Amino acid sequence: MQSATKFLKSYPALAIIAVLLTGFSLLSPFFLTIGNVEAMLGANAVVLIAAVGMTVVFLAGGIDLSISTVISVSAVASGLVMAATDNVALGAATAVIVGFGFGALNGLLIGYFRMTPFITTMATGLIARGLAFVFSSGIAVRGTPYWMLDFGFMVWFGIPAVMVIALLIVILSGTAMARTTWGRHVMLVGSNEAAARFSGINVPFTTFSVYLFAGTLGGVAGFISIANLGNAIPGVGDTLLLIIIGAVVLGGTGMTGGEGSVERTILGVAILAMLTNGLNLIGIPFYDQLIIQGILIFLGTWMAMKLGTRRES
Amino acid sequence: MTDNAPSLSVRNLTKTFGDKTVVSDLAFDLHPGEVLALVGENGAGKSTTKNMLCGLLLPTSGQISVAGQPVERVSPTGHGISAVHQELSLFGSLSVAENICISDLPGSAARVKWDQAEQIAREQIDFLGIEIDPRALIETLGAGKQQVVEIAKALLHADRVLILDEPTTSLTAVEREKLFAIIDKLKAGGLSIIFISHFMEEIYRVCDSFVVLRDGKQVGQGKLADVSQRTLEEMMVGRTLEDARVALGSPSQSPALEVRGLTSPDFHDVNLTVHRGEILGIAGLMGAGRTELAEAIFGLRHATGDVLIDGKPVARNVTAMKANGLCYVTEDRRTNGLFLNRPVRENLSAAAIAKYVRRAMRGIGFRGEKAKSAEMVDEMNIAIPHIENHVSDLSGGNQQKVLLGRWLSMEPEILIFDEPTKGVDIGAKFDIHEAIAELARSGKTVLIVSSDLPELLHITHRLLVMRKGRIVGEVQRENYDSVAIISMAASSGEEVSNVA
Numbered sequence: 001m002q003s004a005t006k007f008l009k010s011y012p013a014l015a016i017i018a019v020l021l022t023g024f025s026l027l028s029p030f031f032l033t034i035g036n037v038e039a040m041l042g043a044n045a046v047v048l049i050a051a052v053g054m055t056v057v058f059l060a061g062g063i064d065l066s067i068s069t070v071i072s073v074s075a076v077a078s079g080l081v082m083a084a085t086d087n088v089a090l091g092a093a094t095a096v097i098v099g100f101g102f103g104a105l106n107g108l109l110i111g112y113f114r115m116t117p118f119i120t121t122m123a124t125g126l127i128a129r130g131l132a133f134v135f136s137s138g139i140a141v142r143g144t145p146y147w148m149l150d151f152g153f154m155v156w157f158g159i160p161a162v163m164v165i166a167l168l169i170v171i172l173s174g175t176a177m178a179r180t181t182w183g184r185h186v187m188l189v190g191s192n193e194a195a196a197r198f199s200g201i202n203v204p205f206t207t208f209s210v211y212l213f214a215g216t217l218g219g220v221a222g223f224i225s226i227a228n229l230g231n232a233i234p235g236v237g238d239t240l241l242l243i244i245i246g247a248v249v250l251g252g253t254g255m256t257g258g259e260g261s262v263e264r265t266i267l268g269v270a271i272l273a274m275l276t277n278g279l280n281l282i283g284i285p286f287y288d289q290l291i292i293q294g295i296l297i298f299l300g301t302w303m304a305m306k307l308g309t310r311r312e313s
Numbered sequence: 314m315t316d317n318a319p320s321l322s323v324r325n326l327t328k329t330f331g332d333k334t335v336v337s338d339l340a341f342d343l344h345p346g347e348v349l350a351l352v353g354e355n356g357a358g359k360s361t362t363k364n365m366l367c368g369l370l371l372p373t374s375g376q377i378s379v380a381g382q383p384v385e386r387v388s389p390t391g392h393g394i395s396a397v398h399q400e401l402s403l404f405g406s407l408s409v410a411e412n413i414c415i416s417d418l419p420g421s422a423a424r425v426k427w428d429q430a431e432q433i434a435r436e437q438i439d440f441l442g443i444e445i446d447p448r449a450l451i452e453t454l455g456a457g458k459q460q461v462v463e464i465a466k467a468l469l470h471a472d473r474v475l476i477l478d479e480p481t482t483s484l485t486a487v488e489r490e491k492l493f494a495i496i497d498k499l500k501a502g503g504l505s506i507i508f509i510s511h512f513m514e515e516i517y518r519v520c521d522s523f524v525v526l527r528d529g530k531q532v533g534q535g536k537l538a539d540v541s542q543r544t545l546e547e548m549m550v551g552r553t554l555e556d557a558r559v560a561l562g563s564p565s566q567s568p569a570l571e572v573r574g575l576t577s578p579d580f581h582d583v584n585l586t587v588h589r590g591e592i593l594g595i596a597g598l599m600g601a602g603r604t605e606l607a608e609a610i611f612g613l614r615h616a617t618g619d620v621l622i623d624g625k626p627v628a629r630n631v632t633a634m635k636a637n638g639l640c641y642v643t644e645d646r647r648t649n650g651l652f653l654n655r656p657v658r659e660n661l662s663a664a665a666i667a668k669y670v671r672r673a674m675r676g677i678g679f680r681g682e683k684a685k686s687a688e689m690v691d692e693m694n695i696a697i698p699h700i701e702n703h704v705s706d707l708s709g710g711n712q713q714k715v716l717l718g719r720w721l722s723m724e725p726e727i728l729i730f731d732e733p734t735k736g737v738d739i740g741a742k743f744d745i746h747e748a749i750a751e752l753a754r755s756g757k758t759v760l761i762v763s764s765d766l767p768e769l770l771h772i773t774h775r776l777l778v779m780r781k782g783r784i785v786g787e788v789q790r791e792n793y794d795s796v797a798i799i800s801m802a803a804s805s806g807e808e809v810s811n812v813a
Contacts, residue, residue, distance in 0.1 A: 179678045184666050187655065194649035198613065198641070199664040199719070200631035258654050 012303040013251055013267035016296070020271065024278035031281055042152070042160035044273040046071065046228060047240060048266065049166045049221040051247045052173050053214030055265045058248055059177070060210040061190035061257025062110065062117040066102060066125030067218045068237035068244060072132040074098040074222030076141055079232025083143030091148075095223035096216060102128055103215015104208075111208030121211075125241075132234040141232040152227035162224050169217065174262040186210055190257025246293070247272050250300040271300065318381035319344050320473040320505040321366070321394070326375035328361050335361045336529045339375070343474065348496065348506040350516040350537065353526035354549055354766065354799075359509050360399075362526065363476050366507070367396040379473060390416055393473035397463045397480060405452035410434035412451055413466045437465035441495050457488030464495065475499065476507040481515060482600060493519050511598050511803045513542050525549055546796045550766065559746050561790075562754035564591030564774055568624065569758035570639070570727050572610060575618035579605035580782040583618070587727070592749065592759040594773035596766060597802050602782040603762040604644055607731050610634075610760075611641035622727065635664065638726035642716055642733060644762070650716045653705040657697055658686040660704050660715050665723050689718040694744055710741025717748065727758040734768060746772050766795055778802050 007014075024031040050067050057064045074095040082091035106124055109115045154161035177183035185206045189196045197203050225236045251268030253260025275296060279289045319342040326339040336358040343349050353359050364370040366377065368387035377384050379392045387394060403412050410427070411418075413434040420426035434447035443461045451459060460480060467475055477496075481489045496506060496519050508520050516523070517537060525533040525548040533548040570587040580602035587593045597603050609616040612629040619626050622637045634640075643650045652660050662669065662682050669679035686700050693714040697707060704715055713734070720728065733749065734742040749772055753759050763769050769776055770793050778786040778801045786801045788794075 175677065181666050181670055184659065184663075184679075188652050188659065188663055191652035191655050192649070195643075195652055196663075197631075198643050198649045200635045201663070202632075256654075258652065 011252065011264070011267065013264070013271060013300065015303075016250070016271050016300060017267060017274070020274045020278060024274065024281070028278065028281040031278055036277065036281070038155070038160055040273050040277045041163040042228065043277075044269055045160070045162035045166040046221045046225045046236075047243055047247060047272075048163075048269045049169055049217050049224060050240065051244045051251075051265045051269055052166075052169055052262055053217035053221075054244050055248050055251070055253050055260065055262050056173065056177065056186060057117075057210050057214045058253050058255055059190045059257060059260055060186045060207060061193065062207065062210065063121065063245075063255065064106065064211060064214045065118065065121040065241065066106060066128055067121075067214055068239075068241035069125045069129035069132065070099055070102045070215055070218035071222040071225060071237035071240065072234055073102070073128040073135070074219040075225045075232040075236055076132045076136045076222075076234050078223050079141035079144060079226055080135060082145055082148070082226075083141055086145050088145055088147050088151075091145075091226075092223050096219040099219020099222065100212065100216045102218065103212040106215060107208035107211035110211055111204045111206075129238070132237075136232070136234040138234060140234075144226060144231055148227050149230050152230065162227055165220075165224065169220070170262060170266060173213075177262055182206075182209065187258050190259075192258070243272055246297045250297060268300075271296070319378075320380055322378040322381070323366075324376045324378075326362070326365060326377065327373050328358075328365060328370060329373045334529055336365070336526075339524075339526075339531050341524050341531070341534055343505045343507065345473075345503045345505055346500050347522060348500055348508055348520045350520035350523040351507055351509045351526065352511075352516065352523060352545065352549055354764075357526040357549070358529040359526055360478070361529075363396055363398075363478055363507070363509060366474070367394055367476055368392075369396075390470045393471055394476070395467035395469075395471035395474075396476035396478065397460070397467050399478045399482070401459055401463055403451045403459060403462060403466075406450060408448050408450055409438070409445055409454075409462055410447040412462055413437055413447075413469060415466070416470070433469070434465070437468060438462075440468075441465060442498070443491065443495075457484050457491070460484060460488070460492065461495070468499075471504070474505045474507065476509070478509045479511065480508075481510065481512065489515075513546070513800065513803065516545075517542065542800075543796060546799055550795045550799060559750040559772055560754070561592065561750060561772070561774060562590055564753070565589045565756075569622065570610075570760065571619075571621040571624070573619040573621065575606065575609060575616050575620070577605065577609055577614060577616035579614075580609075580616075580779075583784055585777060585784065587758050587760050589758050590753055590756050591775065592753045592761060592773045594769035594776045595760070595762045595779055596769050596776055596798055597764075597779035599764060600781075601779045601802065603779050604731055606779070607641060607729050607760070607762050611639065611729060613641070635723065638724075639729070640664070640720040640723055640725040640727070641729045642720055642731065644731035644735065646712055646716050651704050651712055654703055656701045657690065657695070657704055657707070657715055658683060658700040661686040661689050661700075661718050661722060664719050685722055689722050693718045693721070693748070708741075710744075713741060713745065717745065721748075721752075725757070727760070728752060729760045729762070731762045732764065733761060734763075734765065742768075766798065770795060 030036050050071060054064055054067055077098045078091040078095035081094040082088060102124060106121055109120045110117050151161060156164045177186065185201050188201060189203055189206045193203055226232050229236065247268035248265050249268065250271050251264035253264055272293065275293060276289065279292065321343040324340050326336065327334065328336045339362060351359055351362065361370065365372045366387065368389045371386060377387060379394065384392060410431045414430045418425045419429040431447045438445050438447065441461055441464065443458065445458055445461065451462065480492060484492060500506060508516065510516055520537055522536050523534060523545065524531060525545065527549060565588055567589050568586045569589045572583055572585045575583040583606055595603050605614060608614045610620055612631045612634050620629055622639060627633050627637050652663065666679065669682040671678045671680045690697065690700055695711050695714045695718065697711065704712055707715065730749065734745050749759055761769065761773060774790050776788045776798065777784050778798055780802055788798060
C-alpha cells in the first residue's frame, strides 16, 4: 500500500488519468468502446512521436518550438514526392530527411553557435511553416498513394499501426536515454551544462544531437500525419505545439533539464487525448475545451512540482 | 578621544548563517577623520562585516551606533554610511552623471532634470580633483576613473563613513597614488574611512588604526603606529592547524606534469613542474589567476604554451587530458562540479561513463557502474542511505567527496585540486586531506590551488606563490613561513623573490 502511494506520488499523471477514465466512462457509454479507443490511439500517434522529441530536448535543458511546423513542412514535402512518384518509401525518406535537416540547422545554431533555443527554434519554425504553405500553395497536397490511406487504418496486434510505430519510438528512445552514453550525456548536460563540460562531456555535440533527434522525429510525425489524414496538410502542425509541450510537462518532465523521462510523456499524451476525446463525446464545444485543457495543464504541472519530481527522502 | 562622539560605534556585532557563525562579537569605534584598516585572511569575515555596516545584511545580534545614536537597521542612503565594493557596481552603458545620481535622480519620475544631475556629478568629481566628463559613458572609462566614479557616487550619501573594499586591486601605481591623495583629502574633511585591503604597504600608507579578524573573531585592534607589519600579519594568520598531522610521503625526482610558458589574459608565462608522488601547492590572493591557470592546464580555457605529461606534450583539451590520466577537481562544486538533481551514482560515473559501456551489447547498458559507484561511496566514506539519492540531499562535505570520487574512479595519475575543502566541515576536511596524502603516497601526482594557507602548509611538499598572474616565489616545505608567504602573495612590488 505504501509503495502504491509512493508510485502515485512520483507519477501524479496516473491520478489524473484515473479520474478522466472513470469520469468519461460514466458520462459517455461510447468512451470505452473498442472503436473509440482505437480512434484515440490512432489520432495521437503524431503528437506522441513529436512529444518524444520534445522530451529529449527538455531533458537536455532546451526547447524546440519549431517541431510542430517541421511536422507540416515534412508532411508537405513527403506528400509532393509521393504524388509525383507514387512511391511510399521515397515519401517516408523525404519526410525524415526534411526533419533531419531542420533538426541539424537548429542543433548547429544552438549547439555550436551558442544561440538561444527559444529564439532560434521560433525562427526556424516560422521558416518551416512558410515553406509548408509555399510548397503546397496553401492547400492539401493531392495524389497520396492508396497504400497510405490503408496504412492509416491498419491495426497491428489490436493497436492502430501508427500507434505501434509511435510506441516503438518511445521504447527505443527510452532505452537510448537510460542505457547509452548518449542518453546519459543528455541528462547530465541538462542537469548542469558547466559540470558536464568540466567532466569532459562534449556539450556542443550533445546539444546539437538532441535538436537533430527532435527534428528527425518531427519528420517521422509529419509522414504519419499523412496516413492519419489521408493528405499532406500544410497547416497540420499549427495547433500542435502547445499540445506537445503540454503533454511533456503533464507527463512530469520539467523544463529545467535533467529531470523526467521519455516514458512519462506517454502519460501526458494520454491525458490530453482522453480529455479531447471525452469532451467531444459529451458535446463540449472546442473553445470551452481549450479552457479546460489550460486548467488541467496548470493543475498537472502544479502537482508534478509538488509531488512528482520531488525525491522522497 | 573624548572630544566628540565616534561617527561609528559597534558593539557585540554578530552574524550567523544557519548554524554557522561568520562574525562574532565585533567591538570598535571609529572617530571623525580616522582611517581604520579592517584586515584578515580570505573568509575571515571582512565582507560580512562590511555588508552589515552598510546595511546590506541585518546583524543577528549586537549594536551599531552612528554619531552616538543606536541604529536599528542601517539604511543604504539614510545614515551617512556608504561602501565601495570590491566588484564595481556601475552601469557600463549609462553616463557618469546617471551612475552617480542613480539612487536619487533630480527632478520628477516623469522628467529627470539632466542638467541638474550633471551639475551634481561635476561637483562631486571636481571635489575629488580628477578630470572626468559627467556625460561620458562608464564603459569608455579606465579602471582608475571608474573607481573614482564609484567613490563619488558613494560620497553622495556618505557624510560620516566611507567603506573601501580592496579599492586598489585593479589600479595602476599612478592611479593608486591619486586614490591615496583623495583619501587624505576626505580624511582632512572629517570623514571616517574603513579601508579593507590585503596590501600591507597601503594599509601603513593611509590608515591610522586597525581591527584584525580571524575566523570571524576580532583578534586584535589598536593604533597602527604601535604594531609592526610582522605582528599584524601574525595576528591575521594566527592559528595552526589543530587537526592531526597527515603523513606525507617522499616524492620522486621524475617529473610527471610540466607546464611550459603558459600564457593567457589571466596569467603570464607560467612554468612549473610537479614530480611523481609530490603534492605541489599554489598559494595566492583571490584574483591572482590560480583557478584560471588550473582550468587552462586541464584544457577548459584558451591559453598558449605547453603542458607535458611524463615528458610528452599533450593537446590541451579535456578529452586528451583525461586520456593521459590528468583530472581536475573544480573549485565551485555547485556551479560546475555536481549534477544536483541527479543521483549520486550518475555523479560518480559522469567522467568515466564511457568505460562502463557494454561493447558486446552494441553500447547498450552500463556494466559495473552500480558496483563501482557503491565501492567509491565506501572508499570515500560518503554518508548516504543509497546511491540513487540525489546529490542535492547531501551535506557540503559529502558533496565534495562525491566530486572527488568521480575523478578518483577514473584512476588518474595526476590530480589538480582547486579549493578542495571550501565550505566543508572539519571532519570532511580531514577525510579529504587524508585522501589527498594517500594519493601522493601511492605515487600519484597532485597539484593543489587553495586560498586556505594553513591547509597548503599542512598537506604540500612545496609551494608556488602566485601574484597578479605571475609565479613570484617558490618555497620548500622546510622553509614554510606563513607570514613570509602572505607578504609575498600580497606585496605590490613586481620583483621576483625566492625564499627557498
